[in-house]
Amino acid sequence: MLRHWHDAVPNDRLAHLVKDATRSLVRALQMRLAEHEVSFGHWTFLRILWETDGLTQRELSAQAGVMEPTTFTAVKAMETLGYVERQQMPDNKKNVHVFLTPAGRALRKKLVPLAEEVNEISVAGLSERDILTARKVLLAVIENLAEDESGSTNPLRRVPSTREIGRLIAERGEATDDA
Template sequence: MNVKTNALPDRKEWRNSIPEDRLAHLIKDARRAMERALQIRLIDHSVSFGHWSFLRILWEHDGLTQRELSGLAGMSAPTTFAAINAMEALGYVHRSQREGNKKNVYIHLTLKSRALRKHLLPLAEEINAVAISGLEPEDVRIARKVLTKIVENLSIDEKGLQESSNRRVPSTRALGRLLQLDR
């Protein structure tokens, strides 16, 4: 008797079964694998991956406004606000306002988070090295070129949608409300 099961294919079969038009899935899986590899290493220093993104930016541009930081990180304002609150509680950042400008809130690194840089940047470099091991330098160059072009193309597309139809990516909160209305 031949019984059909819903067993998942093994990893090799799964990779071979992905249609060529599923580039987005491969990019997502690569991103997820790199994030997981880095998170495994960051946890030894009590840093979450979510905080890593903000630390990395602030190491290069300390004293950004919360809005500027949000934009550079590609995060929504509420997500950035929550992350900065948590990072402040951990002693990684502090907020300040400038004399005569109480509107803007500036985010500054603490000595504690500055000291983390020398420990955490090598971890990211290690992940990059692991990710490209076994690849020829020319293949890495081509991958960077292709991925950069993909990001550029999608950015142009998003800008066009915003300009032509005023469509924007909704915040998580707004998306939740929209999905509730569909029920």
């Protein structure tokens, strides 16, 4: 970031700093993935499948932390690109499993070094101790917020589905049309 950023917002909230750091990391990786005609969204799914090939689309959605329609669209596109193939298993025709093709598996050797490069660049000039501290802090933040979410008894404190949001928007639109 530019020095101006440090001066303009010297006491910025941790959430903003993490968001900006994430945006910078994602952008740096996106630029490198684009050289290989792979989108960041596909990268997310490929990483998961490199570790656990043959997941159902629902399992893939859950691990990626995205809604199932998003996964469906991405998997269809990756299938068109020849990175994955979708299959129903003989014992369960309901679930669609996603498997890497040889081309999808081969991307790992090309793309993982790009992510490693971005990580190396991002910690340039930091001591090993600083890196370990940053990891410790970020993992604690993630754990604290996950605990807060799982421990919440407020039924309104959750992430609504896209369908629910659409319904709420439609209801509000109808209410304002009547006025």
